[in-house]
Amino acid sequence: MIALQVTILLVVAVAGAVAALIRQPKRQIVALNIYGLTLALLFFAFSAPDVALSELAVGGVVLPMIVLLALARVRRHER
Amino acid sequence: MTQRLRLVLLGTGLSTLLGLLLWGLHGVPPFGHYRGPYGQLVDTVGERERHVTNMVSAVNFDYRGFDTIGEEFILFVAGAGCAVVLRRQGDPAERTEPSGPLGATEATRTVALLGMAPLAVFGIYVVAHGHLTPGGGFQGGCITASAVVLVCLAGRCRTMRRIVPETLADLWDSAGAGGYVLVGLGGLAGGAAFLSNVLPLGTTGHLTSGGTMAVISLAIGLEVTGALLLIVTEFLNQLQRTPQEDA
Numbered sequence: 176m177i178a179l180q181v182t183i184l185l186v187v188a189v190a191g192a193v194a195a196l197i198r199q200p201k202r203q204i205v206a207l208n209i210y211g212l213t214l215a216l217l218f219f220a221f222s223a224p225d226v227a228l229s230e231l232a233v234g235g236v237v238l239p240m241i242v243l244l245a246l247a248r249v250r251r252h253e254r
Numbered sequence: 255m256t257q258r259l260r261l262v263l264l265g266t267g268l269s270t271l272l273g274l275l276l277w278g279l280h281g282v283p284p285f286g287h288y289r290g291p292y293g294q295l296v297d298t299v300g301e302r303e304r305h306v307t308n309m310v311s312a313v314n315f316d317y318r319g320f321d322t323i324g325e326e327f328i329l330f331v332a333g334a335g336c337a338v339v340l341r342r343q344g345d346p347a348e349r350t351e352p353s354g355p356l357g358a359t360e361a362t363r364t365v366a367l368l369g370m371a372p373l374a375v376f377g378i379y380v381v382a383h384g385h386l387t388p389g390g391g392f393q394g395g396c397i398t399a400s401a402v403v404l405v406c407l408a409g410r411c412r413t414m415r416r417i418v419p420e421t422l423a424d425l426w427d428s429a430g431a432g433g434y435v436l437v438g439l440g441g442l443a444g445g446a447a448f449l450s451n452v453l454p455l456g457t458t459g460h461l462t463s464g465g466t467m468a469v470i471s472l473a474i475g476l477e478v479t480g481a482l483l484l485i486v487t488e489f490l491n492q493l494q495r496t497p498q499e500d501a
Contacts, residue, residue, distance in 0.1 A: 224388035225310050228380065232396030237482055240403050244489040251493065 176220075183220045187213045200246055208239045305455040306385040306464040314390065315467040315474075319449040322470075323434055326477055330431045333481035337424075340488040358409030366408035374401035381475035385464035391474025398475065399482035411490055423484040430477025437466050437473065 190213045194206040211234020218227035283289045300312045314322050358366070380387075381394030405414040437449070444452030449466075456463035 225308075225390065225393060228389050228393035229396055232377075232393065232400050236400035236403055236407075237396065237486070240407065240486055241489055244486070244493065248489070248492045 180220050183213070183217045187217050204239050204242050204246070207242070208235060211235050211238065301458060304451065304464060304467070305458040306467060307459060308385055308387060308390070310388070311385045311390050311464075311467060311471065315385070315470040316449075316451050316465075319438070319466075319470065322474070323438065323449075326431060326434055326474055329478060329481045330427060333427050333484045336485045336488045340492060342491060358407060363408045366404040370401050370404045370408075373404065374398055377401055377479075378475075381471055382461065382468070384471035384475075385467045386459065386461070391471040391476075392478050394471075395475040395478025396482065398479045399486075402479075402483055403486055406486070406490065415487065415490075418483050418487075420484070420487050423480045423487055426476045426480025427484055428480070430473045430475070430480055433473035433476065434470055437469050440466070 187210070190206070190210040194203060194210040197203045197206050211230060214234060215227045215231040218224070218230055288294075296309050296313055296317065300309045301307065304312050304316055306312050377394045377396075377398030377400070379394070380389035380397055381391055384390030384394065402414060402418050405411075405417060439448070441448050441450040441452050444450070446452055451465040451467070453465035453469070455465045462468065
C-alpha cells in the first residue's frame with residue numbers, strides 16, 4: 176500500500192510539474208486534465224473515495240471545459 | 255531594486271519558510287496516525303445514532319450540516335456571480351450560435367456520446383446513495399453536470415442548451431440551495447434545533463435510511479448540478495455572436 180501511495184505521489188508531482196511547465200494553453204488544458212485524473216487516483220489510494228469522485232468530475236470535465244471556453248472566447252476576441 | 259537585493263530577499267524568505275516548515279513538521283503525528291477524537295467517535299456511534307453507513311456523509315449532512323450550508327452557498331454565490339458578470343442583455347434569438355466552437359472530432363464525439371447516459375445514471379446514483387456509499391450530493395451533482403457538459407463537448411452545444419436551458423439551471427441552483435435551508439427549518443418545525451434530523455431514520459443500509467440526510471443530499475445534488483451548468487452556460491454565452499459584432 177505504501178509503495179502504491181509513494182508511486183502515485185511521484186506521478187502526481189510529475190503531472191503537476193508538466194501542467195505548470197507547458198506554455199501552450201491548448202496543450203496545457205490536456206495536461207491539466209491528466210493532472211486532475213492522477214489527483215483522483217491519489218485520493219483513492221489514500222482511502223478518500225469521496226474526494227476522488229469530486230476530483231474526477233471537477234478536474235476531469237468541468238474545469239477543463241471552463242478553461243477551454245474561456246480560451247475560445249479570448250481567441251475570438253483576438254481575431 | 256537590484257538583482258542582488260532581490261536574491262537576498264528571496265533567500266531570506268525561503269530559508270525562513272523552510273525553517274518554519276521543518277519546525278511545524280516536527281510535531282506532526284506519524285503518517286497515517288489520526289489523533290483527533292472526533293473521527294473515532296463518529297465511526298463508533300454514527301451507525302447506531304443515524305442508521306447510515308457513510309460516516310463522511312453523516313458528518314457533512316447531519317453532525318456538521320450547518321457548515322455544509324455555508325459550503326453550498328459558496329457555490330451558489332459563485333454561480334450567481336458568474337451570471338451577473340457574464341450574462342448579456344438583449345434578445346437571445348438575435349444571436350447566432352457559433353457553428354462549432356470546440357470543433358469536436360469524430361473520436362471526441364463518439365466517446366462523449368457513449369459516456370453521456372452511463373454518466374448521468376451514475377451521477378444520480380451517487381446523489382441518491384450519498385448516505386450509504388462514498389459520494390453524496392456534491393460528487394453526484396458534479397458527475398450529473400459532467401454528463402450534460404459532454405453533450406456540448408460532442409459538438410452539440412445547442413442541444414445541451416435545449417436539454418438544460420439557462421432558466422432550468424437557475425431553477426435547480428436556487429431550488430437546491432433553498433431546499434437545504436427548508437430542511438433545516440423543518441428541524442425547527444419539528445420542535446428541535448435548526449437542521450436536526452427529525453425524519454424517521456429507517457433501516458441501516460436501505461435507500462430510505464438516514465432521515466434528513468438523504469433529502470439534503472438530493473438538495474445539494476440539484477444545487478451543484480444547477481450551479482455548474484449555469485457557470486458553463488454563461489461561459490458558453492460569451493462565445494455567441496450578436497448581430498452587431500458580426501457586422
